[in-house]
Amino acid sequence: MSGNLRTRKAHVGRRDRWEAMGFLLPSFLLVMLFFVLPVVITGFLSATDMSSSTGFRHWHWVGLANYAKILNSPRAMSRLWLTLQYVALTLVFFNVGMGLLLAILTTYVSPRMGTLFRAVWLLPRVTPTVVYVMMWIFLAADAPYGVINQLFLEPLGIAPRYWVAAHPLLAIVLVNGYIGASFGMIIFTSAIQSIPVDLFRAAMVDGASRWKQIRHVVLPLLRWPLLFVIVYQTLSLLTSFEQILILTDGAYNTEVWALWAYHRALNNYWGYFQWGFGAALAALLVLIGVLLSVISLRFFRLKALIQRPLIESL
Amino acid sequence: MMKRLGLYAALILGAIVFLYPFLWMLSATFKPELELGGFHLIPHRVTWENYRLVFTRIPIIRAFVNSLFVSATATTSVIVFGAMVGYALSRLSFPGREIIFNVILFTMMIPAQLTLIPLYTLIVRLGWADSYQALIVPGMMSGFAILLFRQFFRTIPPSLIEAARLDGCSEWQILFHIVMPLSKPVITTVGILTFMGIWNDLLWPLLVIHDRRLMTMPQVVALFSIGGLAEARVGAQLAAATLLALPIIVAYAFFQRTFIESMATTGLKG
Numbered sequence: 001m002s003g004n005l006r007t008r009k010a011h012v013g014r015r016d017r018w019e020a021m022g023f024l025l026p027s028f029l030l031v032m033l034f035f036v037l038p039v040v041i042t043g044f045l046s047a048t049d050m051s052s053s054t055g056f057r058h059w060h061w062v063g064l065a066n067y068a069k070i071l072n073s074p075r076a077m078s079r080l081w082l083t084l085q086y087v088a089l090t091l092v093f094f095n096v097g098m099g100l101l102l103a104i105l106t107t108y109v110s111p112r113m114g115t116l117f118r119a120v121w122l123l124p125r126v127t128p129t130v131v132y133v134m135m136w137i138f139l140a141a142d143a144p145y146g147v148i149n150q151l152f153l154e155p156l157g158i159a160p161r162y163w164v165a166a167h168p169l170l171a172i173v174l175v176n177g178y179i180g181a182s183f184g185m186i187i188f189t190s191a192i193q194s195i196p197v198d199l200f201r202a203a204m205v206d207g208a209s210r211w212k213q214i215r216h217v218v219l220p221l222l223r224w225p226l227l228f229v230i231v232y233q234t235l236s237l238l239t240s241f242e243q244i245l246i247l248t249d250g251a252y253n254t255e256v257w258a259l260w261a262y263h264r265a266l267n268n269y270w271g272y273f274q275w276g277f278g279a280a281l282a283a284l285l286v287l288i289g290v291l292l293s294v295i296s297l298r299f300f301r302l303k304a305l306i307q308r309p310l311i312e313s314l
Numbered sequence: 315m316m317k318r319l320g321l322y323a324a325l326i327l328g329a330i331v332f333l334y335p336f337l338w339m340l341s342a343t344f345k346p347e348l349e350l351g352g353f354h355l356i357p358h359r360v361t362w363e364n365y366r367l368v369f370t371r372i373p374i375i376r377a378f379v380n381s382l383f384v385s386a387t388a389t390t391s392v393i394v395f396g397a398m399v400g401y402a403l404s405r406l407s408f409p410g411r412e413i414i415f416n417v418i419l420f421t422m423m424i425p426a427q428l429t430l431i432p433l434y435t436l437i438v439r440l441g442w443a444d445s446y447q448a449l450i451v452p453g454m455m456s457g458f459a460i461l462l463f464r465q466f467f468r469t470i471p472p473s474l475i476e477a478a479r480l481d482g483c484s485e486w487q488i489l490f491h492i493v494m495p496l497s498k499p500v501i502t503t504v505g506i507l508t509f510m511g512i513w514n515d516l517l518w519p520l521l522v523i524h525d526r527r528l529m530t531m532p533q534v535v536a537l538f539s540i541g542g543l544a545e546a547r548v549g550a551q552l553a554a555a556t557l558l559a560l561p562i563i564v565a566y567a568f569f570q571r572t573f574i575e576s577m578a579t580t581g582l583k584g
């Protein structure tokens with residue numbers, strides 16, 4: 001009986017192996033072609049001078065020249081500074097700050113209301129970027145269209161203007177922040193909802209106020225979700241530029257690093273596309289992303305900021 | 315009680331701030347040009363002129379069909395391939411399973427915008443520029459979908475699968491006849507997320523498609539509303555934007571409950 005079972009198991013094991021191959025093959029090919037290969041090509045491209053003027057045939061190896069060119073470029077530092085400001089402000093105030101606030105607010109009302117409000121706050125993420133950014137452009141538009149001008153500033157006697165041009169950094173932070181907040185909101189909400197209700201009851205019995213409950217029960221248990229959101233969103237803020245592309249296309253000093261790479265390599269007015277140089281820019285961006293992740297893991301001192309939970313139930 | 319009221323007031327105020335631009339946009343598409351400056355939501359005089367202009371100036375119906383075709387094909391494939399890999403990773407045992415799982419997690423960490431340049435050169439070399447496969451094939455697989463399917467399949471009782479095996483079902487039959495019908499929530503989530511991502515995407519079509527007949531909705535609307543084809547007719551620009559956003563927002567309104575709930579419960583705990 002037992003021997004019989006063993007051979008059957010071995011048989012199933014072998015069958016598993018072949019079946020697994022069949023199940024994995026299509027995705028394996030797609031991953032190789034569209035994820036692994038592009039990463040390899042980025043490294044290769046960044047060491048060449050390949051561009052729309054050399055074509056795919058007449059390019060040369062240039063070693064690290066692209067990287068040297070970037071580091072010596074006077075615009076690199078100002079773009080890096082802009083990118084860091086943009087990422088830090090959006091992350092702190094929206095992706096983490098507002099996300100956390102929304103998660104806490106919507107879990108303290110009835111579940112039905114909470115879901116409804118969360119659904120509303122997800123709208124900017126659901127809406128096509130083109131449409132979403134167009135709304136901002138019209139809201140911030142100069143007279144006679146801008147709602148912000150008419151509704152809030154005319155009564156105060158402030159002269160109408162195009163608000164994106166007047167405060168470009170604020171504009172790109174707001175536009176991206178309203179999309180970004182919903183990611184943290186969803187992650188934090190599910191984490192808060194998985195906290196056992198008993199913990200809140202115990203805190204209430206001990207006479208803890210709302211604020212103390214949040215400070216000493218909720219936040220400590222959100223350590224991992226917080227870290228996850230910080231690292232993941234830092235990377236995505238660093239590399240995403242679609243919103244900025246549509247909002248300003250880099251005008252008013254809003255050309256963040258990723259948009260710089262895109263302009264140089266894929267889309268610009270004079271039609272000279274430097275794929276090699278752009279790939280080097282992208283590779284450096286990965287490096288910056290990894291560095292920032294390490295920094296937020298090490299020096300953000302999340303452990304000090306948020307005390308260890310008293311119960312290690314998660 | 316007062317505190318509770320304050321909480322609701324804050325939430326409702328926030329919701330209004332969020333909803334107002336959408337309602338304003340929708341109403342603006344029915345306003346004559348002279349009324350557009352106003353922030354009132356009900357047009358004094360309703361006009362269809364803006365929509366007429368959109369339909370006569372740009373191939374918006376063709377773009378709609380293109381978008382639908384591209385998004386539906388890629389989404390179906392993401393679901394099928396995602397379920398296959400998710401099943402293999404959760405219910406089959408074979409050497410290297412954990413390594414493969416880690417590779418998939420790694421692909422999730424690569425932001426799509428980073429591989430834009432090499433992917434573009436790759437597509438051009440494959441001779442796929444200006445073709446449907448350029449829009450569909452790179453989006454046929456998603457690490458996120460695989461992760462969601464794997465997490466969900468782990469909650470399906472192994473005895474069910476074991477019983478089917480004893481009855482002589484192939485793994486293929488088990489997946490598509492037994493496991494998949496039990497997986498509607500995760501299929502819905504993956505389906506909505508993928509469809510939405512591809513429907514809304516502007517960057518990739520902008521790079522690989524230059525033939526107007528192959529353009530997707532976001533691209534055509536961007537060209538019209540931001541690229542200047544609308545000749546500064548704001549009402550028409552917003553009408554085109556509304557046509558782009560409407561299908562996705564209606565779908566979202568229908569599915570948002572499933573969507574939020576499954577997104578929150580499908581193991582994305584960090």
